[in-house]
Amino acid sequence: MPSIDPTFTMGPALLFAPADRPERYAKAAERADAVILDLEDAVAPDAKARAREDLIANPLDPATTIVRLNALGTEAAALDLAALARTGYRTVMVAKSQDPAAVAALAGFHVVALCETAAGIVAAEALAQLPNVVALMWGAEDLVASLGGTSSRFADGRYRAIAMHARSRMLLAAGAHGKTAIDSIYADIADLGGLAAEAEDAAASGFGAKACIHPHQVPVIRAAYRPTDADVAAATELLAAAEAAGTGVFAFKGHMVDGPILLHAQRTLRRAAAS
Template sequence: MTRTPAPAGVWIITPGHAPTRFATARTCGADVALVDLEDSVPTADKTDARQAAHDFFTAPAPQGCTLGIRISSPTTREGIRDLVALADYPVKPQVILIPRVESPRDIEIVAGAIGSHDYTPHLYALIETPCALEDLPSIARAKRLAGVLFGTADYAAAIGCGRGWEPMLHARSRLINSAAAAGIPAIDSPFFDLDDNDALRREAERAKNLGFAGKSCVHPRQLPTLTEVFRPTEQEIATARTIVAAAEKAGGRIVRVGHHMVGPPMVRAAKNLLSRTTADTSQEVNA
């Protein structure tokens, strides 16, 4: 199996016990579509959700979209049952989101349960507790971890604070720093107000500026705004190419590009943007 880059961009999460929403989630244009077996599914519906999620993986992902699943915590009975169930899905999830991760052990449990020579999905850790934040550096460096996703709702509930930008800034900043140090992408939490598109855009732009490589959402109506924020524009790509070309021509010396002086940090940023763009194109071709 060809190993693709860890996916970033816009993620959508749909409840596993609501199969009527599956088609929309798969085809709405999200970079990653996850079926959820955890928080959005009532305990009484867990078994039905596992069975219904089977249909989410009956065919390969649509072009440009990576299919995944959020299991329950692997340290619980429900999580173990989720892992057993997904082993029988016709098309295996390429992303497994592991909730309530608080140590590298949680990643190791899932990797050991599902990993094989021909199936190595991207494992993402959902960081949503104060204990997880305390152990972030070691979690981010877990051997099989591909990325992290921030969960503001559970984290705010545990802290006893609001979910706004300012109360969550410390946690977001620590998450970004640990992820960057480990060389993995970080995906921001969903924005839960479905009717305030202006606030959604503000939070998405702040998250991008902070260093998040994408943002998750819980409704397709949020996708156009998030896509506009997180996918590089043609102008951004063209500027990045100009910066890289100018730097190469200058032999690595500081050089003027337009109205700006460009040095090594700006060149690295431009190369990173072009690398992400190439990875996105590769995923579309291989989907």
């Protein structure tokens, strides 16, 4: 099994910030684990030129900053890359990633491939195999729009089946090739309970991070990724029991324990140490 690529260490809460709002850059950097400076959907077409100049004139720490580019092959993306060459940023998120050859051509960058169209989800496994791709993320609304649909979620906030399928497919592609998977945003800013449930599922399922669109969402995501004291105590007790047993499979509190269960416990302790 491939290990998760160590070159992507940002997370778990990645906060989007419009690139044409430089007054928000530092605040976003202070509040989140990493900032995604967005040159694509968050910026109106007539504001993109100014956004690129703002990107250049207001530098953040490149180690905790991602720049979201417009879709490759467009004039906007070419201008984005020209602006990026005048900065220290080397981690980019490629909107509407679906062409592995075009993404591979960004050899000088660490790439987060944003799979948010039907073609992008289908190409997720090929994208995950590229050496310069360090992470994959998925997007629900662009995906549904690419299919001719109108909404990715039901009225109660649950994803529709096609969105869950795309989410799972991207996670599997990332995991199969040792790349970090990033879960999509939760657009209902006021529904922190719904966000908490979705972030907890993301953490338990293997997503390395979750993107968000408002600073108030950051602590909710961090809490979802932070094991509780009870989780840490249970994992510690289980690993101690495994060491004492000295066998590959053993019974613990009425349950069978083998290698995968021990991996879960080890990851719980690693996540606790990181947080």
